[in-house]
Amino acid sequence: MPRWPANHKKRSDRNYEQEKKWAASPEQKRRRAARGRARYKAEKQGKVRKGDGKELDHVGYHPHGSLARVPTKVVPRSKNRRRQPPHKG
Numbered sequence: 001m002p003r004w005p006a007n008h009k010k011r012s013d014r015n016y017e018q019e020k021k022w023a024a025s026p027e028q029k030r031r032r033a034a035r036g037r038a039r040y041k042a043e044k045q046g047k048v049r050k051g052d053g054k055e056l057d058h059v060g061y062h063p064h065g066s067l068a069r070v071p072t073k074v075v076p077r078s079k080n081r082r083r084q085p086p087h088k089g
Contacts, residue, residue: 030066031066038056053076057083
């Protein structure tokens, strides 16, 4: 069974090299680590478990800066992904 439909067209509006460079930037590494720490803390508190389909939502929209003091809530993955603003790389 093919992974993509026969009429699938590759997206040409993404620059994967630029996305890779952005994800490797020091600021994004710090933010990714902060998201991981928040998830780890919620696991220790028993709010989420590995493989449960839940994610931590950082309440509000925080495109820049530290996520250390941002409040979080547990939401289903589908709801969290639907709510997120589009990526502007």
